[in-house]
Amino acid sequence: MLKLEGINKIFNEGTPDEKIALDNINLHLSPGDFVTVIGSNGAGKSTMMNMISGALTPDFGVVTIDGKEVTKLPEYKRSQFIGRVFQDPMAGTAPSMTIEENLAIAYSRNAKRGLRRGVNSKRREFFRSSLEKLGLGLENRFNAKVGLLSGGERQALSLLMATFTKPAILLLDEHTAALDPSRAELITRLTKQLVEEGNLTTLMVTHNMQQAIDLGNRLIMMDKGQIILSIDERKKQQLSIPDLMAEFENIRGEKMNSDRALLG
Amino acid sequence: MFTAMFGSVEQGIIYAIMALGVYLTFRVLDFPDLTVDGSFVTGAATAAMMIVLGYNPILATLAALVAGFIAGCMTGLLHTKGKINPLLSGILMMIALYSINLRIMGLSDENAVVKPNIPLMSSDSIFSQFQSLWGNIGIDQALTSFLKNTLGFQTAPSTWGTILIVLILTLIIKSIVDWFLKTEVGLAIRATGDNKRMIRSFSANTDGLIVLGLGVSNALVALSGALIAQYSKFADANMGIGMIVIGLASVIIGEAIFGTKTIFRTTLAVVAGAIIYRIIYAVALQIDWLDTSDMKLITAIIVILALVIPQLVEKRREKIRKEKRRIQRLEQQRELTQGGNHLA
Structure with missing residues (x-):
């Protein structure tokens, strides 16, 4: 479903600030795979997400989605097949527009936008039933401006908007990191539910190791622009945090230096 | 005084179309577009030139609309493809349009290449055409006698036809803007002004939407210019100076008084703001020590x-x-x- 082959990216090449962000990344997701990505700050997780979404283009390498090469395709064209939720709850929705208008924008993701009404009665019915799944009562606040919602509510709405058109790939970029623990748990639960319902091929970056272990069927660990560890479905079921720490020490010959990675 | 006010309201209703254009860029797209000073004149010049050449005023007005659309799209392209700062894109286009407008007006005279103004004193216009239909109905006479005899006014406006036709036109344009902002494309344009990153992640080409939004906005501005030229019976290369500020003033006054709860209400507020601005203008002109140029x-x-x-x-x-x-x-x-x- 998603293939990254030999992806390289260097920032500020030829200057003293040169940084190898991605170093020969190869990754293959089969349909229905849910891969969690962990790694310390600066490991290249977000850069990799941006390569897939098209916000950045690789210096070398090929990105393939659903059998189509998309390496050179601009972000807005690629996002037909890609649903995204960002870390910042403000980033995924338009604050001065109403809930139903935001949903209408997401709904037109994979069709050409024309002069049809964005919200009609048929769509409203679909929006209502989709919102009900969130269990937050948002279906009764159709005409509320999204800017008035709490961070958790906005993130739940972003998640719904990213998933309800069944994109080929779902990218979650630390989408629970900016929320308080109870809200983060709610979003984690909704993520699991929506991904399972849609059988979505998903890539999720997280700082929270427990979350990385609990969710998904595969796990990869990144460090210094490389994928240093890839754990498959069979092994992931018995995985624990100490296992991960030990693996890291094994590979890198040093202790994992991120408290944040542990505590999330 | 009453007739002066009456004229201000008529003009205000025409300027409201320009204010709706400014609302589209300044508020909806969050793009401070200074093209307006130039595209307003482009509309006036195009319509005046075509009317002088003998085209039907309605056709001339529609041509002005198209000319404004093209001008707005050019500003959009300068910003999105040329990566030029929004303010500077608008200023560049405004300056370029100054020369282009002189050329457009020059087309009306076979002995000149450029012309700084076109008088339309004896020409046909949308208003004179409507008047020839309206004048026969007899509503004017009835209203005038009502004002003079029943209410005791000294003077009465010469016709009620103009205010009626501009009011209908402006309300139609307002409804079209309301409708447009609720279509799929309209929603995407609004989201572009609100959160570019979000709308890109929902497969919308923000560059294209900005170009389209600026085009529609300047089409409205040019339409307003074309109507003002026909209303005041001349087009002039300098009639657009400060137009963007007048548009902004209308938007801000309207929003402050009538609120922005829904799109319907906001566009209505913008129309009302434009009329109120014209009334303030007329009142200010009554003050002795103020000059028109102030x-x-x-x-x-x-x-x-x-x-x-x-x-x-x-x-x-x-x-x-x-x-x-x-x-x-x-x-x-x-x-x-x-x-x-x-x-x-």
Whole structure:
């Protein structure tokens, strides 16, 4: 479903600030795979997400989605097949527009936008039933401006908007990191539910190791622009945090230096 | 006085179309577009030129609409493809249009290449065409006699047809803008002004949407210019100076008085704002020591006040809120310590 082959990216090449962000990344997701990505700050997780979404283009390498090469395709064209939720709850929705208008924008993701009404009665019915799944009562606040919602509510709405058109790939970029623990748990639960319902091929970056272990069927660990560890479905079921720490020490010959990675 | 006011309202309703255009860029797209000063004249020049050449005024007005659309798209392309700052894109286009407008007006005269103005005193216009239909109905005579005989007015407007036709036109344009902003494309344009990153992640080409939004906005501005030229019976290369500020003043005044709860309400507020601005203008002109040329200064001051006062009001409110909370906290503390004394 998603293939990254030999992806390289260097920032500020030829200057003293040169940084190898991605170093020969190869990754293959089969349909229905849910891969969690962990790694310390600066490991290249977000850069990799941006390569897939098209916000950045690789210096070398090929990105393939659903059998189509998309390496050179601009972000807005690629996002037909890609649903995204960002870390910042403000980033995924338009604050001065109403809930139903935001949903209408997401709904037109994979069709050409024309002069049809964005919200009609048929769509409203679909929006209502989709919102009900969130269990937050948002279906009764159709005409509320999204800017008035709490961070958790906005993130739940972003998640719904990213998933309800069944994109080929779902990218979650630390989408629970900016929320308080109870809200983060709610979003984690909704993520699991929506991904399972849609059988979505998903890539999720997280700082929270427990979350990385609990969710998904595969796990990869990144460090210094490389994928240093890839754990498959069979092994992931018995995985624990100490296992991960030990693996890291094994590979890198040093202790994992991120408290944040542990505590999330 | 009454006829002067009446004329102001008529003009205000025509300028409201321009204000709706400014609303589309300034508020909806969050793009401060200065093309307006040039595209307003482009509309006036195109319509006047075609009318002088003998084309039907309706066709001439539609051509002005198209010319404005193209001008707006050019500004959009400068910004999105040329990566030029929004303000500068608009200024560049405004300057370029100044020369282009002189050329457009030059087309009306086979002995000249450029012309600084076109008089339309004896020409046909949308208004004269409508008048020839309206004048026969007899509503004017009835209303005039009602005003003079029943209400005791000294003077009455020469016709009610103009205000009717401009009101109908402006309300149609307002409804089209309302409808457009609710279509799929319209929603995407609004989201572009609100959160570019979000709308890109939903497969919308923000560059294309900005170009389209600027095109539609300047089409409305040019339409307004074409109507003003026919209303005041001339087009002039300098008639657009300060137009963007007048548009902004209308948007800001309207929003401040009537609110922005829904799109329907906001566009209505913008239309009303444009009319109110014209009335303020007319009243200011009645003051003896003010000259017509002071009006630009007054407009600038209105916009500055409208932008600054809300900030000051908010600051003051915040201060009062803070003070209230502090007193509450102090009282709570006192109660707590009193409780403690009682226990001790």
